[in-house]
Amino acid sequence: MKDNSSTPVIERYGDFKESKFGIASNEDLVYIFDILRNKLYSDKIMAVVREYTTNAMDANIENGFSEKPIVVTAPSSMSPEFSVRDFGKGLSEEEIRSVYCMYGRSTKRNSNDFTGQLGLGSKSGFAYGDSFNITSFKDGVKCVYTAYIDESKLGSIAKVSQTKTEEPSGIEISIPVKSADVSVFQDKISSALSFFKVKPLVNGPKIKEVKEIFSGSFWKIITGEQVKYYDNRKTCVAVMGNIAYPVDKGLVYPSYRHDYYNPKYPPGYGFLATNSVLYFEIGELSISASREELEYTDVVIDAIKKKAELAEKQLVNLVSSRVSNCKDIMEARLLSSDILNGLSHELSTLVSKDVKWQTKLVTSFISIDSEKGIRVDSYRFNGSNSKLNRVEGVSSFTVAKEDLENSTLWLNDDSKNCIVKMRKMAAASPGRLFYLFKAENVLNEDGSVKFNGLDHLDKWIVPLKYLKKISSFVLEKENNKVKTANRIERGKTRVYILNEGLLKNYGTQSVNWKEVAVNKSEIEVYVELNRFQPVLSKVDRFSDSIVKLEKAVRAFGVVLPTVYGVKTKDIEDLNLDESKSIENFCLENLKRSSSFINSYSFLRNQNISQKLEIWSDLHFIRFFHRHIDESKNTCSKNSPLSKLIAITSKLSNRNNDYVREVEDINFLIKIPSDFIDKSTEEKISLYAKEVSEKYPLIKKLNELINPKEVGEVFSYICEYVNAIDKCS
Secondary structure, three states: OOOOOOOOOOOOOOOOOOOOOOOOOHHHHHHHHHHHHHHOOOOHHHHHHHHHHHHHHHHHHHOOOOOOOOEEEOOOOOOOEEEEEOOOOOOOHHHHHHHHHOOOOOOOOOOOOOOOOOOOHHHOHHHHOOEEEEEEEEOOEEEEEEEEOOOOOOOEEEEEEEEEOOOOOEEEEEEEOOHHHHHHHHHHHHHHOOOOOOOOEEEOOOOOOOEEEEEOOOEEEEEOOOOOOOOOOOOEEEEEOOEEEEOOHHHHOOOOOOOOOOOOOOOOHHHHOOOEEEEEOOOOOOEOOOOOOEOOOHHHHHHHHHHHHHHHHHHHHHHHHHHHOOOOHHHHHHHHHHHHHOOOHHHHHHHHHHOEEOOEEOOOEEEOOHHHOEEEEEEEEOOOOOOEEEEOOOOEEEOOHHHHHHOEEEEOOOOOOHHHHHHHHHHHOOOOEEEEEEEOEEEOOOOOEEEEHHHHHHHHHOOHHHOEEHHHOOOOOOOOOOOHHHOOOOOEEEEEEEOOOOOOOOOOHHHHEEEEEEEHHHOOEEEEEEOOEEEEOOEEOOOHHHHHHHHHHHOOOOOOOOEEEEEHHHHHHHOOOHHHEHHHHHHHHHOOOHHHHHHHHHHHHHHHHHHOHHHHHOOOHHHHHHOOOOOOOOOOOOOHHHHHHHHHHHHHOOOOOOHHHHHHHHHHOOOOOOOOOOHHHHHHHHHHHHHHHHOHHHHHHHHHOOHHHHHHHHHHHHHHHHHHHHHO
């Protein structure tokens, strides 16, 4: 990618001495290299996957193979190694040492055909481990090199072997992977490659599919599992050079303030708030040094705004065109409902304002105007011992496809025994909702027709072809014979799996699950279903809770196999092993995840500290550890205050990579109190109690000292503590 930074023009006046910036010594160089290796990337595994795959694609393009896929091999438990193979020109020994030894060295700054520019990505293997291998195929010779961190901590490259080969030219990067990170690498590979124009050949997991609802020449509205590097909220990604960068709409529209009661979204804002993609040519956007996020300069913000605004206009035109071609208003309602459900609230609000069928605005919301001769009653029969529930005067409701399939709209126009028949119909289908329409003419004072209810109903509310005449309904006698459709293969059992795509949290929940027949031995993990709602921690949850839990545990290296939904009444009959429940499966695997144990301990101990009386008494104690090493007059290491400061110092930092995931897991499956060792909790309580009893003056100081002044008075506090300790 071209370097678009400008060279400043400096005018000098007078005679003065100048000094150039540089790095003074190898010791300083070690520190700088450590920053570039270990502190540049927040997601080190994603960085390794992203940098080497995009570098490989650049090499193919440079060699004239822009349509040839690179080859990516994911690590596995049997072969814990990640590798990327390109088909570029390969590198000579001199070029290998130049490219991989020199930070900032890049050959791609003079062209926007390539993604690279910074001269850092080829060394990203050091962000994950202390060594990686480089194999160069060039001019019939295969050379293997090892890059490693040596005793100087600057790093070295050593040539390991050289042999003849008939393999095509190119470079292969190989990185050894820790066994605990195998599944994380697989997940990152699947996500990172989703937006490659030329899909790599992957030996391992499938690349995550990005399904589009609508698309234009430079944009897409997508569904399915959105590919994101940071969180699970609906958001737009900007794709440049095969890399997807999440777009922060708050930085693109910093002056916008949302008004809940009167939302007026600026043009383009709704598009950035939905699951969408904007495509940019290489060089149109600026990126951070880590290539994990965009650099929000005025030029970048302006480029995103222009494309988002234009994409939004094109989307509105596409939706309007499709809806206007519908045969009737119900078809238009269902189509617009399907479309709007796939968009964010912000974008659906904007689009719905302009979607029309003929001259009428179309949404799934139906409003009944009784003054025009239309009345609707609602019926539901909740069970054999319940009465028919009738609600008169339904004034509005929404309609979706499943409502037409699972709830029936009836027209009351020809039956004298309508209510009796409705009771029988409802009793035959407990829990099913019925709408009973009655349309009458509204007359003027002179007897002429003011509104013909049937005509108005037919055209603008619900076309009559979607409604059944109640007189046509014949009650069927119960048939106790087993229907062929309900039979399943011998030895198998009927369970459910989540449907792919968007999940509904409201309305009929059965649409979220698909019935399958499997052998009992195939069920590795199951979740209890109560009326098609998963039961987690003895609470009925929405179906997307399974997806949320699966993503949360995956962050800690726990990959769930297929989760089967089993109805409550079937669990006992199947005699399923309780360890296979989704809660127990997750907990048992999380116990073996060091990252989860550390994160959960961090959050739990932090909450415990906040609840302790000493914490409110010493609101500035969290600042002590910043000064304890700076002051010559420190507290004795055996002092309970020193111990309390030491054990709580780690809790002062709220930034934790896994805070959200831990909180999600603890919400969905309650983590038992004995899940981890309680020694830290007990120590905090013990030291806090000792401090409160031994140093009563500190509690008084808490009321007088501003936390910002802790550094100034810390030495005096230490003198007081040491004096008390000597006397005791």
